[in-house]
Each structure stands twice: as structure tokens, then as C-alpha cells.
Amino acid sequence: MAKNGLLINYQYCTGCHSCEVACKNVLKLPRGQWGIKLLENGPWEVTPGKFEWDYIPTPTQLCDLCADRVAEGKKPTCVHHCLSQCMEYGPVTELAERMSELGSKTALFIP
């Protein structure tokens, strides 16, 4: 069976934190625990006036890729609620192909 994962197109992640809170709702996590955590790289100057500034949501060991939701035919809650729609769920082999379509600033996670 193909292993599933999360593709993050972090070119478009605006750092809105929806994935974190949606996930906390499903996993019922308290303050200080996350099923997915937004990491921030930057902002730092690459060349004058040009900045690197990325938000990268990173699934943690608590993430079960929303097994219950997926069994009901729904998307994982982070993917469903992502304001930028920059997250995709599916078999990693398919997501890897999708990554090459999207080009730069993509990451694939298997939590």
C-alpha cells in the first residue's frame, strides 16, 4: 500500500496558523502541543531589498494524517482549512510528481 503524506507548497504559505488550530481541534491538544507546527524561516536579506521569508507547516509525531476524517472521505483538517490551499494530501508517489509540477518551494512530509 502506498504511504500517504503531506505536500506543502510553501511559496504560498502566508503563516495564518489555520492548520495549527484546526489540528488542535481534531486532536484536542492543549496549549504547548501541536499536531502540526508552523515554522518560520526569516525574514533575512538575500540581496539588498530581496528577502527570504517562508512559513513552513511541519507535522509532528502526534499527526495521524487525520485517519478518521480521511476514512469518512474528508481531507485532513489542515489541508481542508488552509487559507492558501497550499497543502495537499495523498500517496507520496503521487505527491512527488505533483512537486515537480509545482516547481520550487515545495516540501513533502511523512509524519
Place this chain on the structure above:
Amino acid sequence: MKKEWKSKNADGSYTVRTCGWSPPGEHPVGCGMKLTVKDGRLVNVEGDEEHPITNGRLCVRCLSLPEYVHHPKRITTPMKRAREDRGQDKWEPISWDEAWDIIIPKINQIKKDHGAESIIVFGGTGREACLYYYPLAFASIGTPNVSQPISGWSCYGPRCAITDFILGAGYPEIDFAGNYPDRYENPNFKLPEYVVTWGKNPLYSNPDGFFGHAIIDMMKRGTKIICIDPRITWLGTRAEHVCQLRPGTDTALALGFLNVIINEDLYDKEFVEKWCYGFDELKERVQQYPPDKVAAITWVPEALIIEVARKMALAKPTSIQWGLAVDMNPNGVQLGHSILALTAITGNLDVPGGLTLGPPSSLLGKWRMETRRNLTDELWDKRLGAKEWPAVGAAMATTHPDETLDTLETGKPYKIRMAWINSTNVLAPSSAVQPARWYKALQEMELIVAQDLFHNPTTMALADIFLPLPTFAEHNGVVITNYGRNAISLGAMNEALRVGDTKSDLEVCMELGKRLHPDMWPFESVQDFFTSQLKPELGIDFEGLSELGVYQPKYTYRKHEKGLLRMDGEPGFNTVTGLVELSSTLFPNWGEDALPYYQEPPYGPVSTPELFNEYPLIMTSGARKTTSFHSEHRQIDTLREIDPYPVVELHPETAEKLNINEKDWVELENMLGKCRMQAHLTPTIHPRVCHATHGWWYPEKNGEAPTLFGVWDANLNTMIPHKTIGKLGFGAPYKQMVCKAKRVESSTIEN
């Protein structure tokens, strides 16, 4: 969308489809969601994937809605407090009948002894109350005095007024295919080649009904971004160009763009010839703003000004999304005028992918203004500040905000005796400037009624009667983008549950109105009211809208060619000349220049160089976070985990000189006031500029006076002057003050 909007689940719970609008959350975007209720509790919020604009997406404010709805500190029954106990936590729960028995005789007595104008209704920005606090004043109480207590009416009002004066139309919004059920795929839509975000960060602010992440949708399809902002935002790092300008110099930049576009002959000659008035005068005026001079004023490099101007003119279409920076500027009328001129002369007005225009008002937006008919002309003439500020008086149905404070303080031209505060936290740094003056002046009121969901600094300091509001999950309603000034979508708000004994804005209007002015309120129920609004234009009743979920009115482009903008049905714009007034025929009547011009911010390196030596940072403010809607949400733990404290952004070089490190508490101070925030060091802000976040108070601090939930600790509005506004009465310098910064040990200012 599915017809069924309420469904039962196997576990005994039920799910209701609805569209959101603060309280709590946001402007009238109407984000689609499904609310699941079990045993009287909201247990789940799920984005509605069928919603044509939000597609299932939700922000953290709606995702934490159950925490807000069932918060232990929420007030869900009317409360009263003796006038002498203002500022103390000595509240007593009462019934609605008891509340009316206190309020109604007082209103009647004041009306009889002093006239209805002695009562004032205050309303805030963006919440659902925006539709109802005008009718509350005009048609339920019967006073002409409605006030948004923000200096220079610096929120949305100026942009609406400028559009009314220059184009004679409703609110201009960038075309994001919001009117089409099939959205970006619709053949009538054209993707903007450039979206220019000007003094706005729509991703986080979802302004006035625009779903901010539609910008991302369009970027994925190929739209390029130009940001005009003193800060390089995250969006700025994805933009083709960022004009990082000195705060408050926007009008010079706009005139510089016009200079390049006109002098290089890049404008749409056919549109200018057919539909614009005063082009030659504008051409002459912009000669005063060559790019090299503008570069020196704005800090934006000359070459960049020229390049951006050319791109805006040559790309088809270009859509400029103007932001709050247009309003919060004493020179903002000229900025708004210039931006509309830029859009018009480049042929981007009311075209696919350009700037859409709504009618002046429609649906509920129209009704709220028409309730004014309850007032006699004599009473209407008593509206505070309308004569002194005729442009504000003509465009807005409110008092003049600054004049209102003067009246509260002086009792001239007459004494205000009762205040009704609906959904505005006047003392917190979200609207009023010089909040200590408002605090003192409002203490003179004989009765203060407040409508809200939690105690906040304003209700704790001032209210005598607290009337609890339900959240949007707890009542029926209609959410309409731009409050009806450009209705891109209309959503059904369906009551999913009701916690405690609350009444919505409309329910309060109706209950009070039926007792005091019954002829204005012939509706049997809330649903009956909405049906009366919807039926004439949409042909459906409220239940019909609930079944529809979202209604997207059909949009017609180039309305000026088709006679759809003017009352007389003739082609053209609904202005005095029938044209886009590049030179205004109205402004000179009010003592203002007919043409846009640049004026320096009232404080800063050019206007007040000596003061700037003492206060060497330019303080801008007001950028939004995803975790709050102005002063809402400070008590929501999930959101405070993400953004625990107010933040001041400083450039690392500036911070180093001041010995300030990341997360240090910093005191900002100027000649008017001070506030404390946590430092965030970032190279995306100019070394001579800092950005202070607004809307902060601390529900965890003592609520009683003088602490008032720490309302004075992060109150940057203490640092902004009263009545330092533009000639027409619009625009205060919220985003371009001066200050100094120093490291301190805590969040609390000791007095």
C-alpha cells in the same frame, strides 16, 4: 450549494450551515462554515467546501469559535450597575424587561426635557452592528447623532466619501470574480495582470468583505503583485515590486505615478476623452511632482517610481486595492482622489479584472440610511459637526467624530446626556484618539448603555446597563460584503444555538423601536424583516436565502456606458459633471483644492524637525494579525498562544543602538502619550520607522478602574492627536506619528 442547511447527525448532534460575520471574527466576508451542536454546545466548526469564495477555508478566529461562544467570562444576561459604581465590578444580572424599564423611561425623559439629539449612539468598525447602529439611533431611539468615534472618520468612511464625490458610485473593490459561481473560470472575468496593494495587507485584514486569500488564488493563476507599504510584508516578499515609502507620503507617490503616466503618454486617451473631467488641470498639477522630487519626499527610488508607474499603465488590467492608509492620513482625500484618477486614466475602472464599482447603496445598506426618514429636518440639522464639516455631513450619516468629543467636553452647541455604545471599545487603542479625554467626557453621561459579548475596558469603565449580544452562530441574519456598497456576495447567517439570554443587534433595534417608534418597525419577526429586504431585489424570502446559502448578484461591467450609474438612466457617472472628476467640482465649495496635492504629515523630519530630534522614529500602526479582529479575541487562549502580546517592530540596527533585544518590553513615547509593547526585530521595516500593533488590552489584568484590564499599557492611541485632520474633516495621522523607544522591564506602565 445544497438546499439543505440543517441536518441531524447519528450521534444526536445537528449541523447548521452558516456564513460568518463578527462578532466575533471579521468584516462581512461571510466565510462559509458548518456548525455542529450537541447538547446545547457548539462542538465543531468545519469550513464549508461548497462556499463559492472560501471553499472550506477558515481562519483561526472561526476555528476557535467554540472557545469564544462558551467562554466562562462571556456575559449572556443583561446586567446593571449603579452610576456611582462605574469602573467597579459591581454588576447585577437583570431581565430584559427590567433593562427596558430603566432605558425607555430615561430616553423618553431626555427627549421631553432636552430633545432627542441629547442622546448619542456610538458604533465601531466592521461588526454586524455596522448595519444596525444607524437604524438604532434614527429609527429606534429617534436621535440624529450616530458616531464612529475615530478621529477624522479614519476608517472606510473617507474612501466611500471620496468615491461618492469623484465617481458617484459605491465602494470600488478589485475584481476577484466574486460575483461568479464558477469564479475565475467564468468567461466574463479577466485575471488582473497586476494587483497593487496600497497601504493594505488583505491577507490578514479581509477588508470590508474581500476574502484576502483570493489574492493568493489569483497569484497562483499568474497575477503579479506590487506592494506600496512602509513595511515589507510577507506578501511583499512575493511581490514583483515593493515601494517601501515613508509613512504618510503616499499622496506624493501617487502624484509621481500620475506624472510619469501622463507625461509619457501612457494613459487611456479614449477613456479620458469620453469619461473624465479636468484632465488638463490634473496634467498641469502633476508637473509639480516629477519622480526625482517624489523620490526625495517618499524614500522610494526614482527609477522604481518610473518602472512601477509604467507597469501600472501598460498592464491590462491593473487593479489597485486601496487600504486603511488612505483613511488614516490628513492628506488622504488627495490620496484617494489620486488613486481613483490612476485607475480611471489607465482604463481600469469597471472593467473585468480591474476595479469593480457598486451602486451607491443597495439592500440592507440602503435601508439603514433610509431609516433617517424617521427624523424631522429640524432634528437632522442638529447632527453634531455636520455644518462645521459639510463634506463629512454630506457623505456620512454620522456626526463628525472630533467635533463629537468637543461637544461632550464643552456641552456646545448642546449637552449630550446619554450614550449608547454598540460594539465599540472606545477606550482600547482601536478607534478613538486621546482615549483619556473620551473617558473623562463620557463619565458625565446620565446613562450609558453598552452592547457587547464580554466586558472590556470601555464597558467596565463606563456602562450602566450591559446588553449581551449573541455571536454570529447564535442568531439569524444576512451578511453582505461592503455593507451593501458593493454587494459581491450575500450570505445567510443561520442560528445554530443560543447561549443564555442574548439579543442580536436587529432584535434590540426591533424591541426598542416597536416601543418608541412602532411605525418604523412594522416587521413581525427577524425573518419577516429580512424577507422584506430580500424579496424586492432578489425575489426570495429569508428561508430562500438559507436554502441558497450564498447569493452572488449578477455583475455588469462598464456601467457608465449603459446608464446604470445615474438615477436619470443616462450614460456617465453620478457626479455633478456626469464624468470622473479628476478635478472636483465639489471640493472648492468646501474650501478645498479641486485637484490632488501633497501635504507633509503633521509630525516628522520635514514638518517638525526639532521635535523629530527628540522623537526620532516614525511610528506607524494598525497592521492586522490573523489572531484578532481589532480589540476582539484577547481572552481566547488558543489565539493568545499564537500572539501573546502586543508587538512593536523595530529594525535590528535601530534596536541595537537602543540596546533592545527580541521580546524585550519597549516603551514608546512622544509628546502626547506612551505605550508598551514587546520588541520584534525585523529587517523588513525601515531603520527610521517602527510599527506598533493596535487593539490591545489584557483581559487577565484587573478589570476595575484605574487598571481597566491594562487599557493604558499598550494604548498607542494616547500618542495620536485630537482633531489633526484634513481640510474636509477626513483623515487623522494614525499611521505617521513620531516617537522614541526605550527598553523597560514589564508590560505595565506605573502611574
